[in-house]
Amino acid sequence: MTAAGDGPWLDDAAGRLVRPFAVSDGRTRPTVALDLISQVMATGTTPLGHLAPEHTQALDLCHAPVSVAEVAAHLKLPAAVAKVLLADLLDCGALTTKPPAFHHTPTDRALLEAVLDGLRRQL
Structure with a gap:
């Protein structure tokens, strides 16, 4: 059974019918170093060749x-x-892509302590 609005690739009982690593052809390492907070943006260049649906969806998300x-x-x-x-x-x-701009190293202890102090004040 397909959940409403999920399309043919999701099943209520089985979950996702196409396993995530099948989407990337079994590849687990990108050719470019990307952090989770790296910013990506579409260039407007149309890629040559066939794009998988997931590539197209990712590209559509990157207009900004x-x-x-x-x-x-x-x-x-x-x-x-x-x-x-x-x-x-x-x-x-x-x-x-544009790497995140940090004035400090992202693992700088002083920065992490300042974030922790701010979170404690919010609680």
Whole structure:
């Protein structure tokens, strides 16, 4: 049985009928290093050749800058699979990426402690 609005690729009992790594042809490593907070955006260049439906969906999400994590969430795919799809689009020139801009190293202890202090104040 198909859930309403989910299309033929989801089944209430079995879940997703196409396993996530089948979407990336079994590849688990992207050709480009991407962080979950890296921003990707469509370049307007039309990729040559056939795109899988997931590639097309990912490209449609990237008309404005969007993080890799957001793309994975919208596609309902594991981040590793989304990274492979986005790397494919980057390789063919359909996307561009911009690493996150940090004034500090993202693992800087002082920065992490400041975030923790802010969260504690909110509770």
